[in-house]
Amino acid sequence: MIGVIVFILIAIYAVFGYAERQKHNESFKMPDNTRALLLDNVPFYENLNEEQRLEFEDRITDFLQQVTITGIGTTVEPIDQILIASGAIILLFPFKGWRYNNISEVLLYKDSFNEAYSMEGKDRNILGMVGDGAMNGQMILSKASVRSSFKKAADGHNTVLHEFAHLLDKADGATDGIPDYLLSRPYVLPWINIMHKTIQEMKHNRSRDINFYGTTNDAEFFAVVTEYFFERPNELKEHHPQLYLLFEQMFTAH
Numbered sequence: 491m492i493g494v495i496v497f498i499l500i501a502i503y504a505v506f507g508y509a510e511r512q513k514h515n516e517s518f519k520m521p522d523n524t525r526a527l528l529l530d531n532v533p534f535y536e537n538l539n540e541e542q543r544l545e546f547e548d549r550i551t552d553f554l555q556q557v558t559i560t561g562i563g564t565t566v567e568p569i570d571q572i573l574i575a576s577g578a579i580i581l582l583f584p585f586k587g588w589r590y591n592n593i594s595e596v597l598l599y600k601d602s603f604n605e606a607y608s609m610e611g612k613d614r615n616i617l618g619m620v621g622d623g624a625m626n627g628q629m630i631l632s633k634a635s636v637r638s639s640f641k642k643a644a645d646g647h648n649t650v651l652h653e654f655a656h657l658l659d660k661a662d663g664a665t666d667g668i669p670d671y672l673l674s675r676p677y678v679l680p681w682i683n684i685m686h687k688t689i690q691e692m693k694h695n696r697s698r699d700i701n702f703y704g705t706t707n708d709a710e711f712f713a714v715v716t717e718y719f720f721e722r723p724n725e726l727k728e729h730h731p732q733l734y735l736l737f738e739q740m741f742t743a744h
């Protein structure tokens with residue numbers, strides 16, 4: 491029993507950690523026009539009540555004090571900081587006090603890049619990625635894609651939500667499409683079953699609305715459907731009611 495408690499405490503510490511473990515850049519100040527930028531660009535924020543808006547602002551500030559956004563061959567503008575932090579916090583918003591403990595820096599590339607992190611040459615089709623190994627704690631995002639993700643907020647595609655969904659999935663130690671912190675135990679098997687059933691339907695062309703990239707593997711499926719759930723909840727509910735219910739369960743405080 492004590493072993494289990496110790497294990498759980500270590501797991502909680504490892505994943506979400508404590509403030510003192512994080513380098514916290516208190517000197518980071520939000521731009522003066524933060525509220526205007528949020529209202530103009532982040533529909534999720536626009537739909538919150540005043541109390542929730544203040545909480546959202548606090549949480550994106552906290553995020554940006556924790557995570558440095560570095561431009562690689564491009565400048566980082568206030569709108570980029572706000573959009574990236576918003577995408578991160580939209581996923582965590584139902585969970586009071588949750589923070590990402592597996593990211594310290596976002597590298598912002600001007601546009602899409604390839605497997606060699608090059609913005610020149612061929613196969614530049616990557617819009618974002620979560621670093622592993624030597625790049626643990628880092629994420630790469632395409633600035634063009636960050637901007638268009640929020641400009642077209644209801645098309646079902648959002649690179650920022652996608653990459654932060656991977657981080658949430660990764661928080662339990664495995665990027666495997668099973669986000670342990672979101673799924674309480676009774677929902678794990680139903681989730682795996684519906685995930686595999688839907689991937690098969692997509693491969694056999696019986697389900698065309700979910701981005702086909704989600705058939706790559708379970709982790710991509712979770713990230714792709716996260717985008718869909720937050721951007722087109724009504725469509726997801728209509729076409730995939732069971733999937734929708736599981737996502738609703740995952741992204742509700744529990």
Ligand SMILES: [Zn+2]
Nearest residue numbers: 652656710713
């Ligand atoms: Zn992905």
